[in-house]
Amino acid sequence: MYKYNADDLALIQERAAQFRDQVARWSAGTLANDDFRPLRLMNGVYVQRHAPLLRVAVPYGMVSADQLRTLARISRRYDKGYGHFTTRHNLQLNWVRIEDVPDILDELAKVEMHAIQTSGNCIRNVSSDQFAGVAPDEVIDPRPLAEILRQWSTFHPEFAYLPRKFKIAISGSADDRTLGWYHDIGLQLDSAAGEPTFTVLVGGGLGRTPLRAQVLKKNLPWRHILSYLEAIVRVFNLNGRRDNPYKARLKILVQSLGLREFTRQVAAEWAALKDGPATLTDAEYQRVAACFVAPNYKTLPAQDKQLEAQKTAHPDFARWLARSLHPHKIPGYAAVTLSLKAPGQAPGDLTADQMDAVALLADTFSFGEARVAHEQNLVLADVEQGRLFELWQAAQKVGLATPNIGLLTDMICCPGGALCDLANAQSVAIAQAIQARFDNLDTLTDIGELSLNISGCINACGHHHVGNIGILGVDRQGEEYYQITLGGRQGKDARTGKVIGPAVAADRVPDVVENIIKVYTRERRPQEKFSATFERIGSAQFKPCLKENFA
Amino acid sequence: MSALIKYVDGGFNLSADDWQIAPRDAAPQTLPAGNWLYPLAVWQAHEKTIRAQNKRFGLWLAAETLPADLSKLKVQDFAAIALSFPKFADGRAYSLARLLRERLVYTGEIRAVGDVLPDQLLYMWRTGFTAWALREDQNADAALALLKNAAGQHMLRHAYQGAIIPPAPLFRRNATQTPLPNQTP
Numbered sequence: 144m145y146k147y148n149a150d151d152l153a154l155i156q157e158r159a160a161q162f163r164d165q166v167a168r169w170s171a172g173t174l175a176n177d178d179f180r181p182l183r184l185m186n187g188v189y190v191q192r193h194a195p196l197l198r199v200a201v202p203y204g205m206v207s208a209d210q211l212r213t214l215a216r217i218s219r220r221y222d223k224g225y226g227h228f229t230t231r232h233n234l235q236l237n238w239v240r241i242e243d244v245p246d247i248l249d250e251l252a253k254v255e256m257h258a259i260q261t262s263g264n265c266i267r268n269v270s271s272d273q274f275a276g277v278a279p280d281e282v283i284d285p286r287p288l289a290e291i292l293r294q295w296s297t298f299h300p301e302f303a304y305l306p307r308k309f310k311i312a313i314s315g316s317a318d319d320r321t322l323g324w325y326h327d328i329g330l331q332l333d334s335a336a337g338e339p340t341f342t343v344l345v346g347g348g349l350g351r352t353p354l355r356a357q358v359l360k361k362n363l364p365w366r367h368i369l370s371y372l373e374a375i376v377r378v379f380n381l382n383g384r385r386d387n388p389y390k391a392r393l394k395i396l397v398q399s400l401g402l403r404e405f406t407r408q409v410a411a412e413w414a415a416l417k418d419g420p421a422t423l424t425d426a427e428y429q430r431v432a433a434c435f436v437a438p439n440y441k442t443l444p445a446q447d448k449q450l451e452a453q454k455t456a457h458p459d460f461a462r463w464l465a466r467s468l469h470p471h472k473i474p475g476y477a478a479v480t481l482s483l484k485a486p487g488q489a490p491g492d493l494t495a496d497q498m499d500a501v502a503l504l505a506d507t508f509s510f511g512e513a514r515v516a517h518e519q520n521l522v523l524a525d526v527e528q529g530r531l532f533e534l535w536q537a538a539q540k541v542g543l544a545t546p547n548i549g550l551l552t553d554m555i556c557c558p559g560g561a562l563c564d565l566a567n568a569q570s571v572a573i574a575q576a577i578q579a580r581f582d583n584l585d586t587l588t589d590i591g592e593l594s595l596n597i598s599g600c601i602n603a604c605g606h607h608h609v610g611n612i613g614i615l616g617v618d619r620q621g622e623e624y625y626q627i628t629l630g631g632r633q634g635k636d637a638r639t640g641k642v643i644g645p646a647v648a649a650d651r652v653p654d655v656v657e658n659i660i661k662v663y664t665r666e667r668r669p670q671e672k673f674s675a676t677f678e679r680i681g682s683a684q685f686k687p688c689l690k691e692n693f694a
Numbered sequence: 695m696s697a698l699i700k701y702v703d704g705g706f707n708l709s710a711d712d713w714q715i716a717p718r719d720a721a722p723q724t725l726p727a728g729n730w731l732y733p734l735a736v737w738q739a740h741e742k743t744i745r746a747q748n749k750r751f752g753l754w755l756a757a758e759t760l761p762a763d764l765s766k767l768k769v770q771d772f773a774a775i776a777l778s779f780p781k782f783a784d785g786r787a788y789s790l791a792r793l794l795r796e797r798l799v800y801t802g803e804i805r806a807v808g809d810v811l812p813d814q815l816l817y818m819w820r821t822g823f824t825a826w827a828l829r830e831d832q833n834a835d836a837a838l839a840l841l842k843n844a845a846g847q848h849m850l851r852h853a854y855q856g857a858i859i860p861p862a863p864l865f866r867r868n869a870t871q872t873p874l875p876n877q878t879p
């Protein structure tokens with residue numbers, strides 16, 4: 144993990160002190176509400192339905208055991224003893240008092256954490272791949288450059304008041320686990336002649352106007368990434384719309400200028416910035432990369448000898464393994480996803496006791512580190528295969544071993560009406576109703592890999608557009624209705640789904656999902672994934688699923 | 695007009711303000727003698743008159759100004775250039791200031807006018823602003839006090855990225871590169 148030096152630490156301490164002063168002036172009435180609002184947003188403080196929330200950054204998803212323990216302590220002391228992991232690696236504390244936030248920031252700073260730029264119209268927490276550094280399909284570990292981007296974007300004085308929020312994802316693998324196609328900027332690292340290069344995707348986003356990114360530049364040498372990003376963000380800052388927040392994202396600018404004209408403007412700007420002081424140096428890359436060197440791996444056989452016997456003796460363990468493991472590039476190791484999607488749990492929620500438990504698991508099994516996946520799960524990236532059984536037993540005790548990773552009940556879901564002011568719908572209640580309907584593991588396993596994403600309103604915080612099944616809460620004359628989209632997907636060929644028909648009432652959603660699953664399992668060819676079946680047979684076949692008399 | 699904050703000789707100070715913003719429809723010959731910041735359209739329509747009648751003149755630029763508008767001007771001729779913040783959350787002027795300094799090598803005063811608040815002042819300073827006409831309801835003394843921390847040092851001494859101040863990113867300056875020991879027991 145990245146280790147702060149004196150400058151890094153001074154910077155976040157200064158910010159915490161500055162925010163303390165801003166809160167004091169706001170409380171005293173010398174800083175007006177409207178003037179305070181963007182300041183608190185840039186420090187991760189939203190005011191939502193019931194209470195302010197604090198969104199703590201987990202930069203590119205890396206979190207240490209010590210940090211988890213601090214988060215647990217903070218959530219007990221200042222909140223209700225739990226937190227919510229978002230789709231962009233942040234932890235939301237939903238019930239803080241604004242007056243306590245300065246103290247919380249001080250405590251976070253002690254473990255090299257902060258809430259900087261987790262909301263507001265600025266460059267947000269950079270997100271990345273939860274299997275960075277360990278995935279066999281990885282070309283280049285994205286984390287050193289992700290950290291370099293974190294530093295570059297932190298308090299960037301020119302880009303603190305952009306037309307709208309700005310989200311960057313960075314990936315270094317053959318597959319894309321970062322949803323790069325649906326970020327303002329998606330960065331894909333590759334390697335040309337031994338040097339890292341970037342493919343720069345631009346203008347993606349979800350929300351009201353879901354748009355897939357377009358390729359802006361290929362083969363950009365890594366040294367130029369900061370000047371190139373400055374060129375893009377400057378063009379956006381000067382030209383993005385500011386009259387309507389729904390038209391203010393970069394995607395709208397790229398769409399209205401057209402890719403050619405946007406590319407021309409960025410190229411003109413970059414011509415003046417290229418090779419300037421923002422050009423990265425080998426020394427800086429190496430300094431940061433030194434924090435991400437491989438841990439002290441043991442030399443192990445590629446296949447652990449006992450594992451097969453353990454699987455045979457414990458079918459539940461075998462079932463959990465089948466869902467929770469991701470291959471590892473070091474022989475004898477595996478990356479393990481801990482499910483935050485247990486039945487009855489709000490997707491992505493974790494109690495303080497569980498945070499402590501994950502810290503202990505990380506210390507015991509994975510070199511003291513964990514990661515946050517954008518699917519709202521946690522990952523222990525470096526587990527010896529020979530210790531998986533032990534890990535499974537320990538994870539089970541704290542409710543983190545639900546064998547549903549990648550299955551229908553591993554839903555992405557926003558907090559919705561339970562917490563969010565903008566919600567049309569109780570997305571968590573819908574998630575729980577679907578979980579309850581699909582509580583049989585055999586059924587779930589038979590259905591196979593399938594993503595179901597739920598957003599409580601058109602802002603799409605729950606990524607409903609890119610779920611195989613997407614569920615969106617809409618308001619119908621004061622009543623909660625749900626619009627169903629099908630065929631979305633993540634990954635290298637990510638795309639958004641299609642609306643299959645009119646929205647349905649809340650109590651019908653589990654039926655409709657079940658109908659969709661019936662059609663899919665009836666029509667699919669062997670091994671065929673949902674989105675492929677959907678594309679092959681088309682939405683007409685699924686449309687009857689919305690009807691009450693579907694048989 | 696409320697007091698002006700200026701950055702001169704390495705420090706922020708209160709200063710008397712001897713500039714006024716000319717109305718958008720001003721006919722320069724009808725304005726009383728004084729130091730005027732002319733809106734771009736006024737300048738474009740009356741450049742000759744203004745040059746003939748004043749030794750010192752300044753420019754007022756709306757947030758909508760584009761780099762292409764600037765490149766046609768002889769910016770060095772202006773003693774001051776005012777960049778407007780219609781709302782403090784409208785950040786276009788940050789980029790304009792940086793372009794004026796970096797691209798057009800403008801060395802005169804760049805002042806922030808409009809919805810200018812103390813909490814944004816240091817970001818503006820880092821992108822090339824040197825003078826601030828605060829929003830009417832703001833207290834300039836209080837604003838000055840906010841620029842320093844409890845130890846009397848300037849805030850934001852630890853900027854990561856290069857801008858106008860500092861011109862180089864931290865990794866090209868004297869970065870302290872020794873990791874601290876872990877902070878938690």
Ligand code: HEM
Binds near residue numbers: 327347556602605606
């Ligand atoms: C305080 C509660 C929240 C509020 C008020 C809020 C507000 C919004 C708004 C207004 C948008 C639309 C932005 C646009 O279209 O330009 C948005 C998008 C988004 N939010 Fe949230 N959100 C909240 C919580 C969350 C949570 C809990 C998550 C993660 C589970 C999340 C993740 C996202 C993502 C991934 C997007 C899509 C970004 C895009 O359009 O590209 N947000 N949010």
Ligand code: SF4
Binds near residue numbers: 560565566600604
């Ligand atoms: S999708 Fe809508 S309801 Fe859900 S968190 Fe975002 S803004 Fe709130």
